[in-house]
Amino acid sequence: AQKVTQAQTEISVVEKEDVTLDCVYETRDTTYYLFWYKQPPSGELVFLIRRNSFDEQNEISGRYSWNFQKSTSSFNFTITASQVVDSAVYFCALSEEGGSNYKLTFGKGTLLTVNP
């Protein structure tokens, strides 16, 4: 079973629409970390956010916001008023206590296309 599931393979929106990217994770650990990365067409993965399992506060950074819900094992990412520059593949990732300290388990990513 996948530890990190990003069920949306591709999403296409029109500029200025809001869009939510889903991430569902699976772990038996009580301590873990969740991440979101952005991969624009250039290929480099850009770190967006890191959240530990004890902090369920939602976070907002400009047009980006993240909704962490342990009850549903989800860590969803919303872009408000999307822009063409938001077009990229977005990855959710998990770091677990039970695994190697150094291993990030990535979801398969969601390709977001924002059309003008």
Added chain:
Amino acid sequence: SQTIHQWPATLVQPVGSPLSLECTVEGTSNPNLYWYRQAAGRGLQLLFYSVGIGQISSEVPQNLSASRPQDRQFILSSKKLLLSDSGFYLCAWSVGLTMGETQYFGPGTRLLVL
């Protein structure tokens, strides 16, 4: 500030030829270093990680190897490339020995094996 470099940016190699990809990090000491491969379909696979000079851990047995000759240098090698080695290779770094440290990625190398 820290920066991470990878080269070459792109590479086209024939099957059976050797490979050497280099990654260097600036602006930090004793980083943890990682090699990932991203094949078609976008999934990221951890290949190797290193917590210090000469210390390499392999996640996936294959015809690739890694070396860390200097603190901030990480090299991915192969003696004979396979078609299946084609992909996008990403190097990453982090600091600290605790779980959940953020990994920061380099620009990547696109490898096409023909």
